[in-house]
Amino acid sequence: MSGPLRAPLRTLEVILGAAGVTSTARELPAAALGGPAAALEWLAGTADGGAALTLAVGPCVVRGVPTAARLQLAARAPLGGGLAEGQVGSELAARFATLADLVILSGSVPEGDGVLVLQESGVTLLRRPAWRALSAVARNRALEAELGPCGTLACGPAAHAGVPYANLTAGARPGSRVGRGGLGRVLAERGLLAVAVVAEPVPTRNHHDLEAALRRSPRLRSRAAGGTLELFGAAEGAASANGQRHGCHGCPTPCGIALDGGAGPARFSALEPLRTRFGPAADALLEQCNELGLDAREAAARLHPGEEVDVLLTRPGPARALAPLARRDLTGRLAARVAARGSDPLRAFPFLTEAGPGRLAEVARGIPWPDGSEDGDDPRGAGWVVAWHEELNAALDALGFCAFSAAALLADGVLGLDALALALLPELADEGAPGARLQGLGADLVRTAHRARAALGAGFAEGAEPDLQAPLAAYRRWCGLDAEGLPCLDPEVPASVDGPAALQPAALREPRPSGRVVVAAAATAAAAALRGRAPLGPPSEEERELEVPVPATGAELRRALAAREPGLAELLLDGEGRPIPALVREGRPLAAGERVEDGDRIELVWVVPGG
Secondary structure, three states: OOOOOOOOEEEEEEEEEOOEEEEEEEEEOOOOOHHHHHHHHHHHHOOOHHHEEEEEOOHHHHHOOOOOOOEEEEEEOOOOOOEEEEEEOOOHHHHHHHHOOEEEEEEOOOOOOEEEEEEOOEEEEEEOHHHHHOOHHHHHHHHHHHHOOOEEEEEOHHHHOOOOOEOEEEOOOOOEEEOOOOHHHHHHHOOEEEEEEEOOOOOOOOOHHHHHHHHHOHHHHHHHHHOOOHHHOOHHHHHHHOOOEEOOOOOOOOOEEEOOOOOOEEOHHHHHHHHHHHHHHHHHHHHHHHHHOEOHHHHHHHOOOOOOHHHHHOOOOOOOOOOOOOOOOHHHHHHHHHOOOOOHHHOOOOHHHHOOOOHHHHHOOOOOOOOOOOOOOOHHHHHHHHHHHHHHHHHHHHHOOOHHHHHHHHHOOOOOHHHHHHHHOHHHHHOOOHHHHHHHHHHHHHHHHHHHHHHOOOOOOOOOOHHHHHHHHHHHHHHOOOOOOOOOOOOOOOOOOOOOOOOOOHHHHOOOOEEEEEEEEEOOHHHHHHHOOOOOOOOOEEEEEEEEEOOEOHHHHHHHHHHHOHHHHHHHEOOOOOEOOEEEEOOEEOOOOOOEOOOOEEEEEOOOOOO
16 A cells, blocks of 8 residues: 555564463554454464454554544454454553554463553563452452553453353443453453553544544434433433443543443443343343443343343353344344354444435445345345445444444535545545545455454354345355355455435325324434523433324425424534434334334434444
């Protein structure tokens, strides 16, 4: 690649053993996507890769780009095999970036009571057997008390009990969770209770244009106002218990809500499965999962009504993932089958299919998207939709930039793909089509991840349902994968043509009867806009009843509301008249082809799905 020369990657290989710890510092060739890309290459090509945990930061973290302080972890997944990868916030990544781009952690401490300390003066192994009974947050607090300001990462008691879906917690104020595939169990298998990074954090640099773009995004403003709980319609219950907002280090739009008790931030993807099964008990159950270090989605799928969460520490269960992605339509089911890096990196997936008619084709130019690509249950475009979003997410995660922030900027039309690529990877300015180049880097990374997945013992799309076969074949052709999911073929790059225009069915152009629709703006700054005052106190909900021709398109409904409520217009439509919020009916986002009917109650949701 042309452009400025990059510095070699700072790599530290750490080997744990009965005699203590040894470490070797070395330099690897520079890579556009930094330490995370090098970690995947190592896991895909090293014979003992299945017995190691990699920790890495991307170029955006090293440069202190706003929202970018995210550490990427990768290892063989105890839950189902294959690759488990996750990204986590807190100050950990910013401190880690001062010392290294990549740490490869292998070996183990036989007694299982080790604490690894990384600092500029070297690597130290502490022994803290009394900490085995502590929660991950308590371990992190104890490390801060002993070592002073530091970045921390710990597993909890579930990891030492052998639970294959044990997760990790970074930091303690209140702590950020990561690792749906069992990354907490991987740390415990290394005989470690926690890792501490003692170093000054890389400072967040001034990036006025990018920060201004982040603050212009209606989705991000809404996400910061209400966390990621808008789809519950009762997010104020979690917010009012403890109004503290929580977000990744350096992020101007924090999206978490700290629960009463301080065990961790409440986010939609953690609470949704618990509330679906256990109703009002969900908040307390999430606190218990966080105390034990259990992935809440998997715990919800395994726990029976009336049981205490700690029964999961002793009950043997299937060593495979039970909890699906939050998105349960055909596109989401396909993604869960084929995702090369596991399900955690698909937390912002697939955002452009819910951003309004034509937005996918507008952002992803030059791709002849099949009809129905914006409909999550239409098989014609599902394979390409999964592949395109997976590649872009892979590039963003490797850079260290928040996938939610990027998704919102693109979905809201605040930045185009070329502008986003240049903001995150300035050296792409020397090349044509920087957005396509960024996507290409992500495509290479996904192919590497498929090699790592196979090397770490996972099958490909096992047990896929019959309705997934055609989109699965399209996904394989896009990525250049053979029937076993190995990248040994040339990717089938779509021809460069204009994307399909968004066509309105003829039936909707004919006169239609009028109907009444209730529109609710919940738990966001939009509710305050409807009230005509600044958002004060806990988030709440405001409703308006509109009379519109039915069946109405989503765009028609948004335009009718914008005409009635001028103060809300900028949150409903961007400068070019494109719709911003998603429409949700009975807890389910409306697909591209669905219409609003007389008597419907529609919720407006500004956030990017997931969290």
